[in-house]
Amino acid sequence: QVLLVESGGGMVQPGRSLKLSCAASGFSFSDYGMHWVRQAPGKGLEWVAVIWYDGSNRYYADSVKGRFTISRDSSKNTLYLQMNSLRAEDTALYYCVRDVSGVINAFDIWGQGTMVSVSS
Amino acid sequence: DIQMTQSPSSLSASVGDRVTITCQASQDIGNYLNWYQQEPGKAPKILIYDASNLETGVPSRFSGSGSGTDFTLTISSLQPEDFATYYCQQYDNLITFGQGTRLEIK
Numbered sequence: 001q002v003l004l005v006e007s008g009g010g011m012v013q014p015g016r017s018l019k020l021s022c023a024a025s026g027f028s029f030s031d032y033g034m035h036w037v038r039q040a041p042g043k044g045l046e047w048v049a050v051i052w053y054d055g056s057n058r059y060y061a062d063s064v065k066g067r068f069t070i071s072r073d074s075s076k077n078t079l080y081l082q083m084n085s086l087r088a089e090d091t092a093l094y095y096c097v098r099d100v101s102g103v104i105n106a107f108d109i110w111g112q113g114t115m116v117s118v119s120s
Numbered sequence: 121d122i123q124m125t126q127s128p129s130s131l132s133a134s135v136g137d138r139v140t141i142t143c144q145a146s147q148d149i150g151n152y153l154n155w156y157q158q159e160p161g162k163a164p165k166i167l168i169y170d171a172s173n174l175e176t177g178v179p180s181r182f183s184g185s186g187s188g189t190d191f192t193l194t195i196s197s198l199q200p201e202d203f204a205t206y207y208c209q210q211y212d213n214l215i216t217f218g219q220g221t222r223l224e225i226k
Contacts, residue, residue, distance in 0.1 A: 035215070045156075045164065045207055047215035059214055062121070095163060104211050106154045106170075110163035 002026040002109050004096045009114030012086055020114055022079040022096030027109075030054070030074040033099035035107065036081045038092035038116075048094070049081065053102035064090075086118045122146050122210055126218035132226040137198045141221045143191045143208035152212040155184055155193045158220075159204045167206075168193065198223075 008020040020036070036048040049060045049070040058070050069082040079096055094116055098109035123146040133139050143153065151171040156164040166175045168184035171191055181196040195202055203225050208218040 044205075044220040045158075045209075045217040047209075047217060050215070061214075100169070104215065106166055106209075106211070107156070107164070108166055108175075110165075112163065 004111035006096045006111045006114035009116045011117040017084045020081040024077045029077040034079045035097040037095045040092040124218040130222040134226045139195045141193045145189045149210045149212035154209045156207045
């Protein structure tokens with residue numbers, strides 16, 4: 001069974017850091033591009049970041065560039081999102097998402113999400 | 121950056137109705153356009169990829185069309201399980217989602 005399970009969310013103060021993890025199973029992790037997509041409460045979907053299948057390229061939304069870092073460890077079948085200098089507007093449910101390709105295309109598998117709340 | 125504009129933002133319809141949702145890109149994206157459905161409290165699910173290709177397992181009442189800057193998602197005969205929020209997504213230049221269309225029961 002293809003599965004993505006996020007963890008690491010929680011409540012954090014503005015300016016602090018948090019690291020999300022996503023454990024992948026049931027497929028060859030190193031063959032697929034992986035993304036983070038977030039959804040603020042009651043709002044729409046916002047793409048956050050992508051990392052190519054081999055880790056050779058990473059791209060970010062302007063809203064998180066310079067503050068967030070996406071990475072992957074294929075030996076552990078795990079995707080990460082290091083979030084620094086967090087702001088109130090980063091409050092959202094963060095989804096780990098598999099791309100159908102090794103780079104950027106469509107999203108076929110989604111995790112259940114992990115909630116991040118940034119508040120003083 | 122490519123902006124994606126969906127319309128309408130919300131829509132009320134009845135079971136059996138034919139419904140069309142549109143998505144407009146701020147520049148030519150070819151057919152690099154996907155559609156997703158999100159039910160309340162659930163993760164999104166892909167319906168249509170590359171503008172007009174039906175994802176495996178998705179009912180044939182869903183269809184997509186368009187290319188360049190203008191795209192449509194059509195549901196030919198609404199079923200109770202179709203009342204959800206729909207998003208378009210471009211991948212010509214990174215990723216952008218439309219703002220979503222909430223489909224409600226009339």
